[in-house]
Amino acid sequence: MKLRDRQDKVERVLSFYKPSNGSPFQETSTHIRGEVDVLGALLMMDNVDQQKHDAISSAGIRTGIHSKFTFETTIRQKDTLVAEFVASEKGQSDVLGSPLSLAKVFYAANISDWFSAIAIPMGAHCRDVGVATNSFYQRGGLTNYSSHGPSLLNEHRGSAVGLMVRKPNVVASLAQFVSVLGMQPGSIGITRIFGTFGQIVCQLSRSTKLSLMGIHQVPKLSSQQVSLGALAVPVGLFNRRKGPEAVMEASSPPIETHTEENVMAGSIAVMLESELDESTRIGGWLEMQKSNPKHLQWAVTMSDTPEDDFGWGLSLAGSIQGPKSWDHFQAETFLNFNIGKRCRLQPALVYVMDGTAQFPALMFRSSWSL
Template sequence: MEPTVAVFDGLKGFAKSTQDFVSGLIHHHDPSSSRNNPIEILKRLQREAFSDLMRLRDRQDKIERLLSIYKTSNKGPFEEAGTRVRGEVDVSGAVLKMDTVDQQNFDALRRAGIRTGVNARFTFETQIRGKDYFVAELMASQKAAEDFTDFSGNLPLSLSKVFYKANITDWFSAAAIPIGAHCRDIGNDSSSSRQGKGLTDNSSLGPPLVSQPPGSAFGVTARKANFMATLGHLVSGLEMPLDPHGIRHIFSTFGQVVCDLPREMKLSIVGVHQIPIISDQRLSLGPFAIPLSPLKRRQDSDVSVISTPGASSGSIAVMLESQLDEDTRIGGWVEMKSSDNKNMKWAIAVSDDSEDEFGWGLCLSGATEGSNRLNRFQVESYLKFNVGKRFTVKPGLVHVMDGSSRITALLVRSNWSL
């Protein structure tokens, strides 16, 4: 009996195992059983959530594109630009020692660049589209007029300069200055700080050809390594009164080449070619209306007689500047008329414009006109005292020898940056 029972139990166990195996295979291939698997449920939920997120992302992109189109169509270039404001108040006074108070000495003071009075300047600079910038300058002045016979007292704040510079590439830029342009503005970066100032215009502004009467200008500048070249056109004298010949506007072609030399030296060659434009004394067409009329003689009692053959002229200047150390700078320039090598102006200046409490400056300048002898010689020296970070005082002496005129001036110039 025991062998029979053992065989029966073995067959029963084999049948049980076979049934379990077949049942496992059937449940493994049953789709309904996979849906109840927790892993499969998580995978299915993940796929559905991902598809929902992608649909939401597509809708968000469509909304953002619509909003960007709406914003760009309704805002100007200055909408998101920040404006930087700078202010400056300059006060100059002088005690003059001269033989007589006459027109000859007045002319000598004008040529020496001695200006007294109050000058306030406010500059608004706005970055446009990253690299471009727009500058507007407002100024109010009480300084003496060019002939020293009139003072522009109590002048209101007026627009003195409008400047726009477009940096097209890293090496090429263009500038447009419809109001208040000088030749020196075309190639310079208007956003940079102003040059160090001495006591007079001769020690502050450089050669006279780059400081012509303001007008309208445009120009282009190209930079390559250590070289920079500038070419521009300027119409100056737009607001000047007519002279006895009826000449009002001066059309100037300006060119400059700058080379950076070793040891912090910079060499500049500047040239200007000028052509006067004739305008009738009784007619004023506005500052931006330029009549191009030929230079000829007209016989009319109501129109002034104009005869200016060969009226065009040109000047060239060479400037050399070196930075001796962090604060000390030495520079000089020579300017000559292209038609007359004997007509020459020059200046040599050394200055220490440190931000410490004490600084100094020295400038020698002169001019030779019509002969080899020295017609004008000028020497000026000053001390600079920094009171805080925004206020400076410069007392100094200026001695001028201009023909038969001998003038000594004690000048005090103060500057306050806002």
């Protein structure tokens, strides 16, 4: 609000000197959207050991208060500037959560009807630069499997630039991500991760979409602990000498870290969505993580959630993280009650099987939109 007030003062000053040239912010308004979710869970288990704690995390059961406020401004009648503020729980014992903080800055330039460009200086996710096919999950269930889609869409990736091309039955998106991990154990510099994301969406019929997406990540290690700033990224195109990785391997023995395993490979996912009518949807997705067919996640969801009536949903999901045939499996069913246009209540029953840990859980979510 302070920035907006300063901007209005500058616009009034400039209007005296340039009466004929319009400002990109002239006669525009900022639209504010707010979402507040309160999630709770009753876990039916005797005690919580490390194995059950891992099972809860694998099931994507989130609790606490999650708030998000979005400020959207239209620029030049075609472009969009978005600032997103988020507050979530700090820890297991902090019910009220953290204060609002700036989590994302997003700028979309619609150059033409079929071509657009996106820049995200901070807080980028793959879903921000991808084709908006996850509208199916906006009224979905309460866990990450049933409400968010493939995990590669929701992981934080730092900064990003992307391009999107639209044709009558095909939409394609391509983006480049840059994130900083900082100093890793045993390293001699700062590790940056460069990720390339691509997505193609095909309109198979009037109500059915097929989406293929993937991301490939490569870590780069800076030889010195020098900070160049938030938006300065060194890229070597002409110097072909040995990089810091080779120097480190020659000067010291290898040190095991979790970074290489997590970021060297990428993920590939396929998603299918179909709308049976205005409120009934069925869909599913399959994701192969770390470019390894032994690391799979999947989910199948069906829901009927009309905006002005009682709704329901059913989801089956699971994952394979090794030689086991069923490393994780869960079933979820939820009810949807709309109270007016801005409030929603969702009770749910989730049954989780993760290794030898098995337990049901009663969940409840109350959502308000502002």
